[in-house]
Amino acid sequence: MPALLTALEEDIRKPQTPAEILQAAATREIALSRLLTLYISTGLFFMLLPGTFLGVWNLLAISGRQAANSVPPAWIQAHGHAQVFGWIGTFILGIGFYSIPKLRHADSFGLRVMGVAWGLWTSGVALRWLANVYLWQWRALLPLSAGLELAAFVIFFRTVSGHRPQDSGREKLDEWVFVVIAGTAGLLLALAINFGTAVHLALAGKSPAIAADFDQSFLVLQAWGFLVPFVWGFSAKWLPIFLGLRPVKGRVLWLAVALNSLGVLAAFLHGLKTAAFLLLAGMAAAVYSLNLFARTVRPPKVKGVHRAFPGFVRVAYVWALIAAGLGVWAAAAGNAAGIAGASRHALTAGFLALMVFAVGQRVLPAFAGAHLLFSARLMLASMLLLTAGCTLRVGAEILAYQGYLPSAWSWLPASAITEMAAVTVFAANLLLSFAVTPRLERV
Numbered sequence: 001m002p003a004l005l006t007a008l009e010e011d012i013r014k015p016q017t018p019a020e021i022l023q024a025a026a027t028r029e030i031a032l033s034r035l036l037t038l039y040i041s042t043g044l045f046f047m048l049l050p051g052t053f054l055g056v057w058n059l060l061a062i063s064g065r066q067a068a069n070s071v072p073p074a075w076i077q078a079h080g081h082a083q084v085f086g087w088i089g090t091f092i093l094g095i096g097f098y099s100i101p102k103l104r105h106a107d108s109f110g111l112r113v114m115g116v117a118w119g120l121w122t123s124g125v126a127l128r129w130l131a132n133v134y135l136w137q138w139r140a141l142l143p144l145s146a147g148l149e150l151a152a153f154v155i156f157f158r159t160v161s162g163h164r165p166q167d168s169g170r171e172k173l174d175e176w177v178f179v180v181i182a183g184t185a186g187l188l189l190a191l192a193i194n195f196g197t198a199v200h201l202a203l204a205g206k207s208p209a210i211a212a213d214f215d216q217s218f219l220v221l222q223a224w225g226f227l228v229p230f231v232w233g234f235s236a237k238w239l240p241i242f243l244g245l246r247p248v249k250g251r252v253l254w255l256a257v258a259l260n261s262l263g264v265l266a267a268f269l270h271g272l273k274t275a276a277f278l279l280l281a282g283m284a285a286a287v288y289s290l291n292l293f294a295r296t297v298r299p300p301k302v303k304g305v306h307r308a309f310p311g312f313v314r315v316a317y318v319w320a321l322i323a324a325g326l327g328v329w330a331a332a333a334g335n336a337a338g339i340a341g342a343s344r345h346a347l348t349a350g351f352l353a354l355m356v357f358a359v360g361q362r363v364l365p366a367f368a369g370a371h372l373l374f375s376a377r378l379m380l381a382s383m384l385l386l387t388a389g390c391t392l393r394v395g396a397e398i399l400a401y402q403g404y405l406p407s408a409w410s411w412l413p414a415s416a417i418t419e420m421a422a423v424t425v426f427a428a429n430l431l432l433s434f435a436v437t438p439r440l441e442r443v
């Protein structure tokens with residue numbers, strides 16, 4: 001990391017002539033792309049090892065003992081934290097920094113800030129995983145980790161909030177920007193609550209695990225209050241272009257954000273049924289606002305990616321509706337850990353991960369230095385494997401955990417291995433894109 005930053009500093013000197021100005025702009029763009037590649041590679045690392053590998057390990061133990069509570073909660077939370085903040089959170093911060101036009105005019109200091117935020121964020125997420133899994137010095141590491149994550153966010157927020165519409169030559173902000181701002185507020189709230197909880201556990205807890213009841217509400221905030229609005233926002237920005245959709249219905253998208261935020265609030269106030277209905281209504285409104293299932297107005301842009309890409313984006317939104325529907329079922333049924341777990345997995349793997357697989361493989365190679373995607377077939381394989389694994393897992397979790405069909409316990413290892421294969425193929429395809437495919441010509 002310090003070597004990369006020194007190289008950036010040396011690269012970016014005050015330009016004098018027009019040729020030097022052009023050269024400096026190209027150098028800054030490359031430096032920014034390198035930093036984005038660092039963020040994306042770090043996110044892939046968290047996804048693969050601390051995230052999915054531990055998730056698979058947990059699931060094998062659960063299915064072997066045929067009991068959902070046979071794994072320490074601290075391990076399950078270590079997996080969840082690595083996926084939510086380590087994988088998707090790191091992707092979001094990297095793409096967020098990369099998308100700010102201001103950083104394209106920044107001196108080496110502006111880019112250094114992006115590197116410092118990476119260091120703080122990565123150490124914070126890694127320390128949390130170590131504290132939860134090894135319990136070593138967890139009373140000190142837990143608040144330290146949460147503090148580092150919060151500090152990284154503050155740097156991110158200061159950089160992003162300094163960006164004005166005129167920086168991008170536009171007077172008015174598009175709707176998608178407000179949806180992303182809602183997601184940013186959700187992230188801030190999640191990190192602040194995480195910090196408060198970490199301090200409380202360090203002072204009075206018996207283990208680094210968050211209490212089960214509170215964890216359920218906190219998970220609603222992480223998934224629905226932070227990740228879902230971000231994915232809606234990026235969907236509103238990119239999907240009309242990539243899928244040839246009609247323009248987004250802005251007011252309906254606003255309504256979706258309002259219903260979703262009320263749903264998250266209701267979950268914190270223990271109104272689980274109200275929360276579940278509001279989240280379902282919000283998701284249905286978001287799908288309607290994006291015109292995902294209406295007639296398209298242009299052919300989709302699938303050059304360089306697999307032509308099934310638009311289909312999988314729609315599959316991801318079907319998973320989102322299934323997740324919200326299962327949430328309503330779980331809230332109505334009571335004592336329904338299997339249905340609630342299936343709802344969570346339908347949302348995290350079926351919706352969020354599948355969207356990252358589909359849109360990520362479409363945009364990230366180009367952002368990270370104008371690479372081409374290494375293989376459209378691997379892209380298809382990753383999305384197919386994830387969809388198959390998720391279907392098996394969601395079905396088996398309801399049937400086995402709820403006691404409807406005991407033989408479904410034996411399907412869980414197959415679902416875990418299929419999803420492990422999916423994330424490995426996805427990571428390999430992106431890393432090979434960064435490493436192997438030649439850079440396109442740039443200004």
Ligand code: HEM
Nearest residue numbers: 052055056058059076077080083084341348349353416419
């Ligand atoms: C890819 C394969 C995955 C496997 C095998 C897996 C496995 C598990 C298991 C066994 C649990 C414990 C609860 C239960 O029995 O359902 C769990 C919980 C969880 N997973 Fe996953 N998971 C995977 C993917 C993901 C993804 C992609 C995300 C997020 C983007 C995610 C986020 C979570 C969260 C937030 C929890 C709850 C943690 C808590 O209770 O605090 N998982 N997962």
